Amino acid sequence: MDEIKKDLAKIIRSVKMNIEIEKGFGIDSIIVSKPNKANSSLLNNQHEDKKVETVTSASPFDQQTFASEKERRTKLLEELHQEVLTCHKCPLHKTRTNLVFGVGNSMAELMFVGEAPGRDEDLQGEPFVGRAGQLLTKIIEAIGLKRSDVYIANVLKCRPPGNRNPLPEEIVLCIPYLIKQIEIIRPKVLCALGTFAAQTLLNTKEPVGKLRGTFHNYNGTPAMVTFHPAYLLRNPPDKVKVWEDMKKVRDLLNELAGKNSSS
Secondary structure: OHHHHHHHHHHHHHHHHHHHHHHHHOOOOOOOOOOOOHHHHHHHHOOOOOOOOOOOOOOOOOHHHHHHHHHHHHHHHHHHHHHHHOOOOOOHHHHOOOOOOOEEOOOOOEEEEEOOOOHHHHHHOOOOOOHHHHHHHHHHHHOOOOHHHOEEEEOOOOOOHHHOOOOHHHHHHHHHHHHHHHHHHOOOEEEEEOHHHHHHHHOOOOOHHHHOOOEEEEOOEEEEEEOOHHHHHHOHHHHHHHHHHHHHHHHHHHHHHHHHHHO
């Protein structure tokens, strides 16, 4: 009987903790997510076409190897950054205040991809620093990570005038830089925020409402689609759906970490 009481107490504590996390994220109802059957096949196929094994904190590599790999990736990102600084492929470089390349951990297991810089991002030269960025930080923290643990980038590296939508030709010209960022960082999971990021990464015209809630395959990497934080500021009730999506991301990262620790 004592053992049963202890188990019940643990369950109650766990539920209370989950509720507190959801409150912090702005959720006032409990979502029970069902296991995603597609995860297993994605896990088995993840990075199968990549010859270099991803080095993460959970991988069986010593600290020296990890540090060396992080330095290598950081250098590659800086070289790419310098390349993008001199890009004059489209007129956006003429109207920007700052290039917004990307920010975060070069060894990140989770990478977020947004649409394009806004006013605050253009002024500071960093993605997701305005109100939408503050909400994204809360989303990241809600799944047990820090902003410094992940990598954040946009499809476009320069702000479109007046925060208009990216033009198709701008996306075509700028997307190679994002692809290179993904190839360098080699995240275990991608998260596409909003319509343009999702449709660009997955090469589809399907709306976010149909794409979200399940993992898609981006060149062997599981990719979750969810609503953009700016959309959530206008539509707070949909925070519940984003929280549901992010719990699946959290669970998949935990599952992958478990696989690494046992290998």
